[in-house]
Amino acid sequence: MSEPLILGIETSCDETGIGIVRGTTLLADEVASSVDEHARFGGVVPEIASRAHLEAMVPTIERACSTANIKLADVDAIAVTSGPGLAGALLVGVAAAKSLAVALGKPIYGVNHLAAHVCVDQLEHGPLDEPSVAMLVSGGHSSLLLVPDITQDVIQLGQTIDDAAGEAFDKIARVLGLPFPGGPYIDQAAQTGNPNAIDFPRGLTSPKDMAKHRFDVSFSGLKTAVARWIETEQRAGNSIMVNDVAASFQEAIVDVLLRKAIDACLCNDVGTLVIGGGVAANSRLRTEAAQRCQEHNIALRIPRPGLCTDNGAMVAALGAELVKRGRDASQLSFATDSSMKITNVVA
Amino acid sequence: MNVLAIDTSVGVSVAILRSNDEVTQSQAIDHGMQGELTAELISKVVSDSGLKIEEITDVVVGVGPGPFTGLRVGLVTAAVFAHARSIPIHGICSLDAIAFDYAKPCVVVTDARRKELYWARYDGIRTGEPQVSKPEVIVAQFPDAKFVGPGAQLYPDSINGNLMELKAGSLAKLFVSGSAQLVSVSPMYLRKPDAVEPTIRKSVL
Numbered sequence: 001m002s003e004p005l006i007l008g009i010e011t012s013c014d015e016t017g018i019g020i021v022r023g024t025t026l027l028a029d030e031v032a033s034s035v036d037e038h039a040r041f042g043g044v045v046p047e048i049a050s051r052a053h054l055e056a057m058v059p060t061i062e063r064a065c066s067t068a069n070i071k072l073a074d075v076d077a078i079a080v081t082s083g084p085g086l087a088g089a090l091l092v093g094v095a096a097a098k099s100l101a102v103a104l105g106k107p108i109y110g111v112n113h114l115a116a117h118v119c120v121d122q123l124e125h126g127p128l129d130e131p132s133v134a135m136l137v138s139g140g141h142s143s144l145l146l147v148p149d150i151t152q153d154v155i156q157l158g159q160t161i162d163d164a165a166g167e168a169f170d171k172i173a174r175v176l177g178l179p180f181p182g183g184p185y186i187d188q189a190a191q192t193g194n195p196n197a198i199d200f201p202r203g204l205t206s207p208k209d210m211a212k213h214r215f216d217v218s219f220s221g222l223k224t225a226v227a228r229w230i231e232t233e234q235r236a237g238n239s240i241m242v243n244d245v246a247a248s249f250q251e252a253i254v255d256v257l258l259r260k261a262i263d264a265c266l267c268n269d270v271g272t273l274v275i276g277g278g279v280a281a282n283s284r285l286r287t288e289a290a291q292r293c294q295e296h297n298i299a300l301r302i303p304r305p306g307l308c309t310d311n312g313a314m315v316a317a318l319g320a321e322l323v324k325r326g327r328d329a330s331q332l333s334f335a336t337d338s339s340m341k342i343t344n345v346v347a
Numbered sequence: 348m349n350v351l352a353i354d355t356s357v358g359v360s361v362a363i364l365r366s367n368d369e370v371t372q373s374q375a376i377d378h379g380m381q382g383e384l385t386a387e388l389i390s391k392v393v394s395d396s397g398l399k400i401e402e403i404t405d406v407v408v409g410v411g412p413g414p415f416t417g418l419r420v421g422l423v424t425a426a427v428f429a430h431a432r433s434i435p436i437h438g439i440c441s442l443d444a445i446a447f448d449y450a451k452p453c454v455v456v457t458d459a460r461r462k463e464l465y466w467a468r469y470d471g472i473r474t475g476e477p478q479v480s481k482p483e484v485i486v487a488q489f490p491d492a493k494f495v496g497p498g499a500q501l502y503p504d505s506i507n508g509n510l511m512e513l514k515a516g517s518l519a520k521l522f523v524s525g526s527a528q529l530v531s532v533s534p535m536y537l538r539k540p541d542a543v544e545p546t547i548r549k550s551v552l
C-alpha cells in the first residue's frame with residue numbers, strides 16, 4: 001500500500017490549522033490565526049477563538065486541499081486534536097473532523113495535541129528514533145516526555161508545576177511593555193541584550209528540589225524575581241534596560257529547560273532529544289540546545305519554527321503514523337478532553 | 348431532493364427528508380452532548396433512511412439562536428458536510444421550525460440561560476429578527492400571545508405556553524415547502540462574547 005494520505009485538523013487554541021500529509025511527506029500546512037483579535041485582551045479569549053475557528057474552517061480546508069493538490073475524497077483518514085486545549089475551541093475542530101469522516105466515509109483519529117507536537121518532526125527529519133526524549137514548551141504546557149512509541153506509549157517524566165514556559169514569556173513581556181504574544185518580542189529584544197547582565201533564579205535546580213522534582217520545571221519564581229528586579233530599579237530611579245532584562249530572563253528559562261532535558265536523556269540513556277511547541281521557535285533555545293546536545297553526544301531534532309507552533313500538519317503527521325502502524329481509529333462518538341493526558345495518544 | 352437537516356441550538360436534532368416526503372429523524376435532548384452525538388446521529392439517520400451519502404442533495408442548518416458552544420457544532424458540521432459533498436447549504440433560523448410545526452400565530456421561545464429566553468414572533472412568517480430577553484419583558488410586550496417551544500414552561504410565573512420540541516425534520520420540511528425565510532449560514536449569537544476577563548494564553552505550543 002502506498003503511504004496514507006491524511007488530513008489533520010487543529011483548533012486547540014487560537015490557530016485554525018489544516019494540514020495534509022502523505023506518510024511523512026508534508027503536502028499542505030494552512031493556518032488561520034485569530035491572534036490579532038486577542039492581542040488587546042493580553043491573552044486568548046476562548047469565545048473569540050471558537051467563533052474564529054468556525055468562520056475559518058471551510059476556507060482553510062479548501063486552501064489546504066488546493067495547496068496539496070488533492071481532492072477531499074482522496075484522503076484515507078481524518079485526524080483531529082481532541083485535547084488538551086480550550087474546550088470550546090477543540091469542539092469546533094472535532095465536529096468538523098467528524099463531519100468530514102461521515103461525509104467521506106473515512107476513519108477518524110482523535111489525537112493528543114502533545115504527541116502531535118512530537119510527531120511533526122517526522123515531516124522534517126524522517127522517522128523518530130525510539131525511544132526519544134521529547135521536550136514540549138508552549139504557552140499551555142512545559143513537559144518532558146519519554147517516547148518509546150509515539151503511537152501508543154508516551155511516558156511523562158516531568159512538567160511545569162506552575163506556569164508554562166510560554167506563559168512566563170507572555171507575562172514578562174507585559175511587565176516590559178512588549179506586545180502579546182510575548183515570545184517573539186522577548187526573543188527579538190534579547191538579541192541586543194546581555195544574557196549575563198542579571199542573574200535570575202533557576203527554579204527547581206537545587207539539590208533539595210531535584211530530589212522531588214528532577215524533571216519538573218517552575219517559572220513563577222522567575223517571573224516574580226524579574227518583576228521585583230524591575231520594581232527595585234524603578235524605585236531607585238534607574239531606567240530599565242529592556243534588552244538586558246529580556247536576554248537575562250530568556251537565558252534563565254533556556255538554561256533550566258535544557259538542563260532538565262539533557263539530564264532526562266542521560267538518565268534514561270536516550271540518544272535523541274526532540275523539542276517542540278511554540279517556545280521551540282525561540283532562537284536562543286535552538287542555539288543553546290544544539291551546543292549542549294553536541295557536548296553530550298545527543299542527537300537534537302527541532303522542526304523549523306513554522307512547524308513548532310500549532311498547526312494541522314502535526315496532527316496529520318501523527319494520524320499518518322497511526323494508520324501506518326495499524327492502530328485502531330476513534331469511535332465517532334468520542335468526546336473532546338480539554339485536559340487530555342499524554343498517556344492517551346488516541347481518543 | 349434529499350435533504351439533510353441539522354440543528355444543535357437546543358440539544359441535537361438531525362433528519363433526512365427524502366424526495367418521497369419520508370422523514371427519518373433522530374434527536375437527543377441532552378444539552379452539551381452536541382460534540383459527541385451530532386456526527387453519529389447523522390450517520391444513523393442516513394443509514395436508517397436507506398439513502399447513500401452521495402444521494403443527499405442539500406444541507407439545511409438551524410443557525411440559532413442558541414447557546415454558543417453547542418450551536419457552533421451544528422454550523423460547522425453542516426458547513427463541512429456540504430463542502431465535502433459539494434452540495435448547497437441553506438441556513439434557517441432555528442425558531443422557524445417550531446413556528447412551522449405550530450402553524451398559527453405565536454411567539455416561539457427557547458432557553459437562553461441567564462434567566463433569559465431567545466424568542467421571535469410569527470404571524471404566518473417571522474415578523475422580525477430573533478431576540479434575547481427576560482421572560483417578563485417578552486410577556487409584557489405580547490400579553491395575549493400564544494407561547495410555544497422548548498422554553499415555553501421554563502418561567503411559568505410569566506410564560507406558560509405549549510412545550511414543543513425543535514425538530515430538524517421540520518426545518519427540512521419548511522425548506523422544501525419553499526416558504527422558508529433563508530438566512531446567511533452563520534450563527535445567530537445575539538450576545539457578544541464575554542471578553543472582559545483575559546484568560547492566560549493556554550495554547551500550545
Ligand SMILES: [Zn+2]
Pocket residue numbers: 113117138277278309310550551552
Ligand atoms: Zn501546541
